[in-house]
Each structure stands twice: as C-alpha cells, then as structure tokens.
Amino acid sequence: MGYTLCVIGCGTMGIAILSGVVDVLKSPSPFPNGMSQSSPSGISTPVPTLATVPDESLPSKFTACVSRDDSVRRLKRTFEALGGLGPAIQVIAGHNADSAAHADIIILCCKPHQAEGILTAPGMVHALEGKLLISILAGVTISQMRGWVPASTRLIRAMPNTPCKIREGMTVLSSPDAELHTPLHLLAKDKEICTSIFSSIGRARFLDEKHFDACTALSGSGPAFACIFLEALADGGVMMGLPRAEALELAAQTLQGAARMTLQSGAHPAAIKDTVTTPGGCTIAGVLTLEDGRVRSTIARAIQVATERASELGQSGKQPTSARKH
Numbered sequence: 530m531g532y533t534l535c536v537i538g539c540g541t542m543g544i545a546i547l548s549g550v551v552d553v554l555k556s557p558s559p560f561p562n563g564m565s566q567s568s569p570s571g572i573s574t575p576v577p578t579l580a581t582v583p584d585e586s587l588p589s590k591f592t593a594c595v596s597r598d599d600s601v602r603r604l605k606r607t608f609e610a611l612g613g614l615g616p617a618i619q620v621i622a623g624h625n626a627d628s629a630a631h632a633d634i635i636i637l638c639c640k641p642h643q644a645e646g647i648l649t650a651p652g653m654v655h656a657l658e659g660k661l662l663i664s665i666l667a668g669v670t671i672s673q674m675r676g677w678v679p680a681s682t683r684l685i686r687a688m689p690n691t692p693c694k695i696r697e698g699m700t701v702l703s704s705p706d707a708e709l710h711t712p713l714h715l716l717a718k719d720k721e722i723c724t725s726i727f728s729s730i731g732r733a734r735f736l737d738e739k740h741f742d743a744c745t746a747l748s749g750s751g752p753a754f755a756c757i758f759l760e761a762l763a764d765g766g767v768m769m770g771l772p773r774a775e776a777l778e779l780a781a782q783t784l785q786g787a788a789r790m791t792l793q794s795g796a797h798p799a800a801i802k803d804t805v806t807t808p809g810g811c812t813i814a815g816v817l818t819l820e821d822g823r824v825r826s827t828i829a830r831a832i833q834v835a836t837e838r839a840s841e842l843g844q845s846g847k848q849p850t851s852a853r854k855h
C-alpha cells in the first residue's frame with residue numbers, strides 16, 4: 530500500500546533523501562552500485578538489505594515543499610530526471626500546512642533557524658496532530674521541537690548525509706526513551722519506519738541524542754572533510770603529472786576501497802595502513818610527511834570544532850549573520 534511522505538524544505542538534503550528512496554523503489558537491488566555490502570564485524574549493526582525491508586515500510590507517494598516558485602521549477606526538473614516515481618513527486622511552494630495535513634509522515638529539512646517559524650505557522654498544529662515528524666536539522670533538539678508541535682506529534686531526530694542520494698548514506702537516528710508523549714508500541718513502529726527509510730539509502734543506526742552534535746560533525750559534515758582529502762590526493766597526483774580526471778578517479782576509488790575494507794573486515798585502520806607501508810618504502814615516507822603536518826590532530830580538531838558549532842545551530846543568538854536577517 531505505502532504511505533505519503535512530505536519533505537518540508539526540500540533543498541540539498543531533501544533531494545538527496547527523496548532521490549535515494551525513489552531509486553530504491555525503482556531498482557530494489559540491495560547493492561545499487563554493484564558493490565558488495567556484507568555485514569561488518571564489530572563496527573556497526575548490520576544494515577538490513579532490502580530483502581529484510583518490507584515494501585510497505587517505504588513511502589509510495591511524496592510531496593516536496595519549498596518556499597519559492599523558482600525552486601519548484603528546478604525540483605520538478607530534478608525529479609523528472611530520476612525516472613521511476615520521481616516525476617510523480619508533487620512539488621509545492623508556500624503550502625507547508627496543507628501538504629503536511631495530506632501526508633502520513635513529515636520530514637523537516639529546512640534550515641535550523643527556520644524550524645520554529647515553520648512548525649508554528651497557521652494550520653501546522655492541525656496538520657501535525659498524531660503524525661510522525663522526523664527532523665534532520667543540525668543543532669535543534671527534540672525538546673526544543675516538543676515546544677513547537679502538538680503533544681500528539683511523535684518526534685524522531687535524524688542526521689543523514691548527502692551520500693543518501695546514491696544510497697550510500699550514513700544516518701544516525703534518535704528517539705529519547707524519555708519521550709513521554711509517545712506510547713511504546715507507536716515508538717517501536719516509528720523506529721522501524723525510520724530504520725526502513727534510512728537503511729534503504731545507506732546505513733542507519735540509533736544513538737542517544739547526546740551524541741547528535743558529534744554525529745552531525747562526523748558523518749553529517751564528513752563528506753565535505755573527506756572531499757578535501759580526496760581533492761588534495763588528486764592535486765598531489767596532478768603535481769606529479771597525472772591528468773586531473775584520472776587523478777580524481779584514482780583518489781576517489783582508493784578512498785572508497787580503504788573505507789570499504791575497514792567496514793567489511795572490521796580491521797583497525799592502522800592495521801590496514803601497516804599492510805601498505807613496506808619497510809623503507811615510499812608509503813612510510815609519505816606517512817611521515819603527513820605526521821609532520823599534524824594531519825591527524827588537524828582532522829580530529831575539525832570534528833571537535835564542528836561539533837561545538839553544531840550545538841549552536843538552531844539556538845537563538847547563535848545564528849550566522851545571513852540567518853539573523855530573516
């Protein structure tokens with residue numbers, strides 16, 4: 530049968546999530562890129578393959594809400610190009626409450642500072658009564674949202690990342706046990722639905738909400754950090770005479786391979802590094818240069834600083850200048 534999913538604030542992340550889910554519905558192979566995805570040992574809970582995700586646990590109708598007509602035109606083109614159910618996604622500007630009222634589940638994907646205004650707009654209380662609302666907003670806590678939605682609205686927080694678009698996402702989910710407003714049987718059902726949606730477009734796991742800012746920095750922001758490393762690897766290759774396109778291919782496939790080895794074998798990254806570093810060879814020469822540049826602490830500190838910043842998002846008085854104008 531399926532149900533209707535409404536994305537409020539369908540920008541980069543809304544598109545990534547919808548594109549991933551539409552792709553799953555179009556070609557339900559658990560390995561969309563022809564790559565194996567065997568369960569890791571000790572690193573993460575096994576990812577349910579689609580064989581374990583019943584069809585009815587995924588939405589079959591979609592609404593994408595934005596604020597500008599320009600965005601409607603752009604999104605329609607984007608979704609048409611997806612094929613499958615993509616062209617059937619309804620794209621609407623300026624009608625959040627109506628769209629939410631006609632949906633079964635709502636995913637809030639607007640900017641953190643817009644959440645209160647959008648959730649408390651006229652008509653929203655009625656639209657959200659008894660519904661599951663999933664928020665992917667950085668920094669906005671479940672307890673903050675609890676103050677903006679009706680008591681009957683069930684809340685789950687999610688922190689996905691952009692690779693959801695190609696079904697290689699990492700999503701952390703949280704639903705505090707202390708959510709007094711949600712009866713236990715509904716909470717279990719909501720968790721199942723969230724797991725189905727987000728594990729169909731990558732990996733998904735529940736973690737306590739106290740870890741959310743760190744998850745936001747590590748896996749939410751992580752694709753940007755990884756791409757800086759990827760670009761730097763390619764630049765090094767270009768410096769040594771490789772053509773740019775080939776250098777990028779080598780860098781991307783090498784990062785993907787190393788990451789997959791870590792996930793699939795459960796081996797410590799240092800052990801994988803050690804198998805590459807031939808005594809007296811070129812790898813250890815490069816490794817020592819990275820260590821001289823304090824690359825490890827620089828990367829780890831980036832996660833620390835991004836975590837601290839994530840905790841400020843959606844908190845009044847801590848907005849970026851552009852957000853304060855609205």
Ligand SMILES: NC(=O)C1=CN([C@@H]2O[C@H](COP(=O)(O)OP(=O)(O)OC[C@H]3O[C@@H](n4cnc5c(N)ncnc54)[C@H](OP(=O)(O)O)[C@@H]3O)[C@@H](O)[C@H]2O)C=CC1
Nearest residue numbers: 538539540541542595596597600638639640641666667749
């Ligand atoms: N980008 C990322 O990698 C990640 C982002 N997040 C979180 O996801 C959220 C969205 O980020 P991102 O997708 O990058 O942001 P975008 O700016 O790409 O998307 C925001 C969307 O909200 C829409 N919007 C603005 N105002 C309204 C309104 N009043 N009603 C309905 N829609 C509206 C915009 O439409 P229009 O252009 O028409 O105004 C736009 O499509 C943020 O809270 C962020 O913290 C979480 C994980 C990763």
Ligand SMILES: O=C(O)[C@@H]1CCC=N1
Nearest residue numbers: 667745746749750842
């Ligand atoms: O940079 C940000 O604030 C958002 C949250 C995680 C990724 N992008």
